[in-house]
Amino acid sequence: xxxxxxxxxxxxxxGRGDRDIVALGMxxxxxxxxxxxxxxxxxxxxxxPLTEYLVGSxxxxxxxxxxxxxxxxxxxxxxxxxxxxxxxxxxxxMVDNVKHIIGIASGKxxxxxxxxxxxxxxxxxxxxxxxxxxxxxxxxxxxPTMTATEGxxxxxxxxxxxxxxxxxEKYGVxxxxxxxxxxxxxxxxxxxxxxxxxxxxxxxxxxxxELDFLLVDMPPGTGDIHxxxxxxxxxxxxxxxxxxxxxxxxxxxxxxxxxRNPNIGKPILGLVENMSWFTPAELPENKYYIFGRDGGxxxxxxxxxxxxxxxxxxxxxxxNGDNGEPTALGTGPDSEAFLALARRIAEKLGV
Numbered sequence: 376x377x378x379x380x381x382x383x384x385x386x387x388x389x390g391r392g393d394r395d396i397v398a399l400g401m402x403x404x405x406x407x408x409x410x411x412x413x414x415x416x417x418x419x420x421x422x423x424p425l426t427e428y429l430v431g432s433x434x435x436x437x438x439x440x441x442x443x444x445x446x447x448x449x450x451x452x453x454x455x456x457x458x459x460x461x462x463x464x465x466x467x468x469m470v471d472n473v474k475h476i477i478g479i480a481s482g483k484x485x486x487x488x489x490x491x492x493x494x495x496x497x498x499x500x501x502x503x504x505x506x507x508x509x510x511x512x513x514x515x516x517x518x519p520t521m522t523a524t525e526g527x528x529x530x531x532x533x534x535x536x537x538x539x540x541x542x543x544e545k546y547g548v549x550x551x552x553x554x555x556x557x558x559x560x561x562x563x564x565x566x567x568x569x570x571x572x573x574x575x576x577x578x579x580x581x582x583x584x585e586l587d588f589l590l591v592d593m594p595p596g597t598g599d600i601h602x603x604x605x606x607x608x609x610x611x612x613x614x615x616x617x618x619x620x621x622x623x624x625x626x627x628x629x630x631x632x633x634x635r636n637p638n639i640g641k642p643i644l645g646l647v648e649n650m651s652w653f654t655p656a657e658l659p660e661n662k663y664y665i666f667g668r669d670g671g672x673x674x675x676x677x678x679x680x681x682x683x684x685x686x687x688x689x690x691x692x693x694x695n696g697d698n699g700e701p702t703a704l705g706t707g708p709d710s711e712a713f714l715a716l717a718r719r720i721a722e723k724l725g726v
Contacts, residue, residue, distance in 0.1 A: 379405045382440045383414070386432045389425060389528055389556045396429065403452060410445040412437060417454040424531060424540050424580045426451065427573035428556045467609055469539065469579055473507070473586045475724055476578075477644065478605065478613040480634075482626025484595040487649040488616045489517045491686065491713075492592040494703035495614075498710075498717035500547035501703065504587040504726065507542060507549035511574045511604065512594045516554030522546065523699020529555050532582060539582040546704065551581045574600060578608055587726055597633040605639050612642045614683065614720070618650050619670030624677075631678050644723055645681035646671055647716060650688040659708060662687070681723075684716035 383402055384395040396402055396416065404415040414433050418426060430449045437447045470476060479492040489512065496508040510518035519525040527543045529551065542549035553573060574594075583589060591610070594600055604610070615630045617623045627646070634641045648671025652662040665688070675682040689702070689709045703713040 377412075377441045377443075379412075379414075379437075382436050383433065385436050385440075386429065388429065396433070401429075407444075410443070411448065412441065412444045412446070413448045413450060415450045415452055417452050419454050424538050424576055425556060427576060428553060431573065467579060468536070469581055469583055470589065470609060473583055473589045474726065475587065475611045476589045476591065476609060477720070478591045478593050478610050478641075479616065480593045480601070480613050480630050481595050481616045482597065482623070482628075482630045486595075486616050486618050486623070487686070488595060489521065489592050490701075491614075491616050491647055491649055491716075492590055493518065493521045494701050494713040495717055495720070496548045496588075496590050497546050497701050497703040498713040499588050499590075499721065501714065502717055502721065504721065505585060506547070507551070507581075507583050507586050507589045509578045509581065509589065509591045510550070510552030510554060511577055511591050516552045518550055518552040518592065519554040521699060521701060522548075522550055524550060525554070527555055538580075540576075540580055541582050546701070549583060549586070551577055553577055574604055575607055597629045601633060602639065605634070605641050610641055612644045612724075614644050614647055615680075616647045616649055617671055617674060619648055619664070619666040619668065621667065621670060623670065624674055627674050627678070631680070643680055644720060645683035646675045646678075647684050647686065648672075648682060649686045651685035653688045654708065656689070683719050683723075684712060686712050686716070 380397055384397045386396045388394055388396060388399060401416050401418070402414065403417045406413045414437065416429065416433065430451065433449045434447050437444065479488055479495070481488040492508060496506050500506045508518065510516045519527070522545055524543050524545055529543055530541045532539050532541055540551065542551045543555065544550070578591060591604070593604065613634050615627060617627050631643060633639065634643050650666055651671065652664045654662055671685065672682050687709055702709045704710070
C-alpha cells in the first residue's frame with residue numbers, strides 16, 4: 376500500500392512558508408478504488424491563488440510515486456473553517472491599469488517564441504516603457520531560466536478583494552511564471568481545463584500595477600488553452616513568431632486563423648521572423664540564410680500582415696538566454712534587432 380502521507384508531504388505550498396499540504400491540513404481524504412486513487416484537498420472560502428498549481432503538483436506526485444494506479448483524480452472542497460467568502464471566479468481588476476496586453480504566439484514549438492518574448496520585454500523597458508511579462512506556457516515555463524530568477528519565490532498580498540501574487544522584478548520588467556512555483560525539473564501534469572485556469576491565474580491574479588505593456592508568452596499551438604486565454608483575458612492584440620522555412624507556413628496559418636476566428640476576433644499586430652539569418656560572432660557583418668530568405672516576408676504578404684521585425688540567428692542569443700542575461704541588454708546587432716522590433720510595436724500601438 377502506498378504511503379500517501381509521505382508522498383503528499385512532497386507537495387509544498389509556496390505561499391505558506393513552503394510548508395507541506397499535509398502539515399497545513401489541506402489533505403481531507405485519500406480514496407483508493409481498484410486502479411483509481413482520488414485525493415481531496417480542502418481550500419478556504421477565499422480563493423487561493425495557487426489552487427491549480429497545488430492540484431497539478433498533487434497529481435504529479437502521486438503519478439510519479441504510484442505507477443500502479445491508472446487514474447489519479449484530485450478534488451477540491453471548501454474548508455468551512457475559513458474566513459472570507461470565496462470570490463466568484465477571477466476578475467480583470469489587476470489588469471485594469473495595463474494599457475496593452477499582447478499575446479506572443481506561435482503555431483508550434485521550437486521557433487524561439489519565449490526568446491523573442493523575453494528580449495522584446497527588455498527592449499521595451501530599455502525604451503522607457505513600463506513592462507510586465509506573464510509566462511503562460513504552463514507546460515514548459517522557461518522565463519525563470521532565461522532571466523536567472525529561478526530561486527525567486529513570489530510573495531502574496533492580501534486585501535479586502537482577495538489574495539494577489541506579486542511579480543518578480545528584474546531588468547526593469549515585472550515577471551510572473553508558473554515555473555517559480557515548481558521544483559526544478561518537475562513535470563507539470565495537467566489536463567486542459569486545469570492548465571487554462573492556471574494560465575489565467577498567472578495573469579489575472581497578479582498585482583501588475585500600471586503598465587504600458589503586458590506581454591504574455593503563450594504556449595505553442597492553437598488548442599483550448601489559447602482559446603480560453605483570448606476569450607477570458609482582455610488581450611489587445613497578438614504577435615506571431617515564425618521562422619523563414621516554407622514548412623512553417625501551415626503553422627502560421629493555424630495561428631492566424633485562430634485569432635481571426637469570428638468567435639475570437641483579436642487583431643494580429645504582425646509577424647516576427649526569428650532565425651532570419653546566421654551571423655558568426657567573428658564576422659558580424661556577414662549574413663548566411665541557412666533557413667531560406669524572405670520566408671517571413673512572403674508569409675506576411677500572404678496573410679495581409681506586417682513583418683514587424685527579423686531576428687538573426689546568433690549564438691550569443693541562445694547562450695545569453697541560458698545564462699539568464701538576455702541579448703536585448705547588450706549593444707550588438709542582435710540587441711538592435713529587438714530594440715527595432717520594440718520601437719515598431721510601440722509605434723504601431725501609438726504609445
